[in-house]
Ligand code: NAD
């Protein structure tokens with residue numbers, strides 16, 4: 001079986017659904033169920049004996065110890081993190097605590113347990129660390145895309161805390177021989193993404209007739225990947241990735257934010273026309289994110305060549321699927337957008353003036 005951390009969040013939940021559709025191997029999901037963790041994301045697995053959720057913190061070392069020795073996973077797939085850049089600007093402490101200290105706690109317990117395994121199990125074990133392209137910093141318009149050898153230059157508390165966790169994972173391989181593999185992926189979108197991130201936030205606001213808050217001039221560039229393609233890449237790297245290596249994952253779909261928002265508006269105009277006129281009239285330019293990275297782009301040639309992974313969705317097909325999912329799952333959105341979500345929206349957007 002495999003131990004997944006943070007499997008009730010956006011990518012973790014998609015990964016568990018994808019993994020259990022592809023194999024029969026049981027999955028144990030250790031998740032703290034923060035605001036971003038939603039056990040209902042895995043409702044499709046209710047009654048499935050291959051899936052178990054344990055509510056707990058990766059910083060709870062005795063719990064992690066007990067899960068490792070009791071369940072003897074052949075791999076840890078580590079998603080658990082605080083993941084939203086804007087929240088890291090408002091409150092970096094939690095990011096250091098989960099992303100750095102939490103990864104350290106998990107590595108320490110994993111190392112202690114793994115060291116005592118019999119040789120065969122020890123060799124077969126993997127610690128797969130899920131990370132981000134944001135650790136590489138920001139690109140200029142003509143810079144080459146991030147490769148695995150691009151120097152780290154994180155700019156936000158989020159990316160700095162992820163960079164710290166990547167370095168710890170690297171060190172645990174280099175120093176102790178822990179069989180680690182790290183993936184650094186670009187921006188994901190798709191089902192179950194919490195509506196604090198650009199794409200689900202814009203869909204949610206548009207359907208509510210609220211302003212669509214584009215930071216700065218809207219010309220920051222992100223390289224978008226459909227979440228199902230990311231999950232397939234992780235599954236394949238877990239099976240065939242070389243120990244101690246890092247793999248960049250990306251869809252080769254660079255887009256300016258304003259173009260993403262206009263594409264979303266056009267999809268919504270077609271699927272759910274608005275009596276008051278097109279959704280694009282809701283676009284509002286607001287004060288920029290402090291330290292906003294200008295451009296991300298991933299060079300995914302290593303994973304393509306070594307693992308044979310290629311994305312199946314184009315940005316157009318993935319975005320159309322995503323819009324359809326959000327239109328069909330209004331209850332899911334209502335559920336996660338109640339209570340504490342409103343406090344966050346107030347905190348992040350109320351004081352932002354026009355750009
Ligand atoms: P998310 O915020 O949707 O989910 C994070 C999950 O981790 C939640 O279920 C939460 O409850 C859990 N969690 C948080 N702190 C925890 C703790 N201390 N112990 C146990 N569980 C805890 O995040 P996501 O977007 O699904 O991202 C998952 C991972 O992928 C993160 O490591 C992130 O850095 C990385 N990543 C995300 C993207 C993206 O575009 N979303 C791209 C590349 C990499």
Ligand code: DAU
Pocket residue numbers: 083084085086131132133134185186187188196197198199201213214215216220221222257289296
């Ligand atoms: O690149 C991978 C990263 O992508 C992941 O590691 C992070 O976990 C994930 O959150 C994401 O980070 P971004 O900061 O790029 O994603 P976000 O959806 O927050 O923003 C995407 C772009 O849209 C960014 O340039 C900021 C802009 N934006 C975002 C929001 C929430 C807006 O213009 N308005 C908004 O309201």
